[in-house]
Every structure is written in structure tokens, then in C-alpha cells.
Amino acid sequence: MLGDLKREVYEANMLLPKNNLITFTWGNVSGIDRENGYIVIKPSGVEYEQLSPENMVVVDLEGKKVEGDLNPSSDTATHVELYKAFSNIKGIVHTHSPWAVSFAQAGRDIPAAGTTQADYFYGSIPVTRQMKKEEIEDEYEKQTGSVIIETFKKRQINPNQVPGVLVNDHGPFTWGDSPASAVYHAVVLERVAEMTYHTMQINPTSIEMSQDLLDKHYLRKHGKNAYYGQK
Numbered sequence: 001m002l003g004d005l006k007r008e009v010y011e012a013n014m015l016l017p018k019n020n021l022i023t024f025t026w027g028n029v030s031g032i033d034r035e036n037g038y039i040v041i042k043p044s045g046v047e048y049e050q051l052s053p054e055n056m057v058v059v060d061l062e063g064k065k066v067e068g069d070l071n072p073s074s075d076t077a078t079h080v081e082l083y084k085a086f087s088n089i090k091g092i093v094h095t096h097s098p099w100a101v102s103f104a105q106a107g108r109d110i111p112a113a114g115t116t117q118a119d120y121f122y123g124s125i126p127v128t129r130q131m132k133k134e135e136i137e138d139e140y141e142k143q144t145g146s147v148i149i150e151t152f153k154k155r156q157i158n159p160n161q162v163p164g165v166l167v168n169d170h171g172p173f174t175w176g177d178s179p180a181s182a183v184y185h186a187v188v189l190e191r192v193a194e195m196t197y198h199t200m201q202i203n204p205t206s207i208e209m210s211q212d213l214l215d216k217h218y219l220r221k222h223g224k225n226a227y228y229g230q231k
């Protein structure tokens, strides 16, 4: 079942170590078949060299395993919540990439400081609030998803325009219209976290880019009159 999606998700997982986003087994990619209501995700705690299309795990939209010998990623319930809430996304990535984690642990957004970020994220990459004791104790991974969704709702951020978040004290989640595009956004997020950290050292007081330049760069790639790249 879902052979093509398993291969796609496997290949997207393998892009994480290739792009230096992974230490040990600290990360995961999933993809969704929305027509049939199935999610394919990396197995939990398995070394990247041991992964294969065949050992990807299939779960339903309740996070229940429907195919696979191995346990699904420990973050499966977070992925499920995000797929349910953000109806356009088709791939999700979680990593512990160090620059993104640095902002998450500091409880700070990554502000939109320049065009590298503006090409992919239409504004700041938000950080969630800290999780409460009861959220940590009961259905922690599902509650992690809920706290992400709450952040986007409360701050009126469109997840199609800002395809990533920092979970406070934890790390980044990104998404996209395929598993590979979610990885692409994870790479961009890590690079802009590093650049922004350095920018903040040079100018600690004022680094936000102008709204005009943010609009120009985001919309020339993603607006209805987008013209960046080839047709």
C-alpha cells in the first residue's frame, strides 16, 4: 500500500542528514495521502542508514498504525494534528537543527530581517508559548500540535504563507505541499536562524526589514503575479 508515498517520504527523510539538519536520529519527515486518509512517517529511533522505503510506517488520521513492522515516529501525533488543522499541507518535517533550536530554547521568534527569509516566509517565524504541566503530562505530542495551531490562530498567521514554527524549548516544525518542500523549508529556516543570530549580534536593537521589501520578495515568488524563476 502507498508505495510511491513511502518512497517519497523515505527520500525526503534522507535529505535531512544530507543537508546537515540531523544529529543521531533527531528528526522526522512525513507525507499524507489526503484522498485515502493515510500518513506515511519515519519509524522512531531508527538510524538514517537503516531507513528504507519499506520500513516507513503508515498511520491513519487518528495516528493509529495501519501498516509497518516498526513503531512510527514519537512525533506522529503532532504531525496528525497539523495535517488536520492545515488543510493544504502535504508534508511535515521536524528536526533539532541547532540554530533553529537556539531560537526555540530562547523563546524567540525569528524576525524577518532580510530577503532570504522573505522569499519563503511572509513575516516572522513564530515561537509557541511554553507548554503547561497538564499538556506535558497528558497527550504531550498531540498537545504540541495544538499549541502550534493555537499560535497561528491567535497571531492570525496564515500557515500557507509562513510554513514553519519554533516549538518553545524544543525545536522547529516546517511543512509544505510535499515532503520534499517541507524539507526545503526546514533548510531555509535553519539558514535564516543562523544569519539572524549573527545579525542580532551586529545590531541588537533594530533588524526588522521593511514591509515593502518583505512584500516584494514574498509576492514576487508566491503572489498571483509571481515572476521569479521559469514558467
Ligand SMILES: O=C(CO)[C@@H](O)[C@@H](O)COP(=O)(O)O
Pocket: 025, 026, 027, 028, 042, 043, 044, 045, 046, 072, 073, 074, 075, 094
Ligand atoms: O524530540 C525528539 C526526542 O526528544 C524527537 O523529535 C526526535 O528524537 C525524533 O524522534 P523519532 O525518531 O522521530 O521518534
